[in-house]
Amino acid sequence: MSKYLVPVDFSKTADHAAKYAARLSFAMANAKIILLNAYYVSTYESILPTPDLIVTTDENIADETARRLEALEKLKLKMLEINPDAEIEVSLTRETILRSIINRVNKEEIDLIIIGSNGKKAKDESDIGSNAIKISKSSPVPVLVVPPKADYHSIRKAVLACDFKKVKEVMPVQSLKNILSKHALKLLVLNINSGQAIDLQEEHILHEMLKDFSPDYHYADHQDTIKGIVKFAKSEEAQLIIALPKKYSFFESLLHESVSQKLTIKSHVPVLLLKD
Structure with missing residues (x-):
């Protein structure tokens, strides 16, 4: 059974990601979706008043x-309207x-x-969307970031962006095998050349x-790496972009949230942050 964890905060961003998950589960046999919402109340909130002079009581928390x-x-x-046969669990936690x-x-x-990614016009709409990259950096499993305009399409082509540097350290071969064993898709490896020579040994x-x-294998020249990736994925009609957010990788810049958000906002297709 495939299990998808979908954190939600009842924003349009999160709802869109949840519906995408429902469509994905419809395409995958024997899949389960876990809808996760976190309701965290700190100790300070329970003893100190808010700016509206309201103290969070046990009754407030219960409501x-x-x-x-x-x-x-x-x-x-x-979600069941999208996939009536979906197995969906709802989970509410009291942690962050x-x-x-x-x-x-x-x-x-x-x-x-x-996870849903906030778009340009919905920058602060979802706390989860705003923290998608932080979540992906902490998560030991792959994270799929769904842009606000990304509709589900059967995954036939995936773009794997790589700069051909330190490939032994950054290439998650086992994770790729796991993905490709479940989806009969064509893998397009893209090197964006921003002026540096390619290491032939690598x-x-x-x-x-x-x-x-x-x-x-494809090679493209583009001064803006993110735009180059998105443009290539669009021209090839790919349904997925695979990024490698590891040290030394082509997407080392994903450790900086502003660049990550550019990728997930500008991309018209979901971005899979893949790890071993």
């Missing part, structure tokens, strides 16, 4: 908990969202975390590492 569970059930019903995600991943085998190592996947 808010009931409201959130009701909202989770409503979202579940919307990041801790809730990591604890759930450590508790059971999760295949994929699906290129050879990469070809050897990926030979079992029979990828196509």
Whole structure:
């Protein structure tokens, strides 16, 4: 069984990611979706008044908990309209969202975390969307970031962006095998040349590492790496961009949230942050 963890905060961003997960589960046999909402109340909130001079009482917490569970059930019903056969679990925790995600991943085998990315016009709409990259950096499992305009399409082509540097350290071969074993897709390896020469030895190592996947190799010149990737994915009609947020990787810049947000906002297709 494939298990998808979908953190939600009842924003349009998160709802869109949840509906994408429902469509994905429709295409995948034997899949389960876990809708996770975190309602964290700190000790200070329970003893100190808010700017409105309201103290968070046990009764307030109980009412808010009931409201959130009701909202989770409503979202579940919307997802079942997309896939009536979907197995969907609703989960409400009293921890921070990041801790809730990591604890759930450590508790059971999760295949994929699906998070919505805020768009340009919805910058502050979703706390989860605003922290998508922080979550992906902390998560031990792959994270799929769904841009606001990305609709689900059967995944036939995926773009793997790589700069052919330190490929042994950055290439998640096992994770790629896991993805390709579940999806019959064509892998397009893209090198964006921003003026630096390609290391032929590293290129050879990469070809050897990926030979079992029979990828196509493409080379493009573009001063703006992010725009170059997005433009290539669009021209090839790819349904997925794979990024490698590891030290030394082509996407080392993903450690800086502003660059990461550019990729997920500008991309018209979901971005898979892949790790071994």
